[in-house]
Amino acid sequence: MAIEKREMEIAKELDDVGALIVELVKTIKNKGDLTENIGELIQAINGVDEVDDEMAANRKVAMQTIGARVLELVDVFLPKA
Secondary structure, three states: OOOOOOOOOOOOOHHHHHHHHHHHHHHHHHOOOOHHHHHHHHHHHHHHHHHHHHHHHHHHHHHHHHHHHHHHHHHHHOOOO
16 A cells, blocks of 8 residues: 655644544543543633634635544544554
8 A cells, every 4th residue: 555645734723623522532432531621622612713714714724624533533433453
């Protein structure tokens, strides 16, 4: 299999919210303590207001950001090889 490395622009606030969602899902799946993520949750919530602006400013970058985080979520549930 050929692997190619590419750089990707991301929408920062959208990525922060996505990263938190991924971490919360991992914590819930592993029956961890959700209170460990409180600080990150507060930061992500503060950035939610800017998500609409990021989507409007550059839809392609926003969709790339969402796609990358969705892949991480899928990976949480796929069996490890």
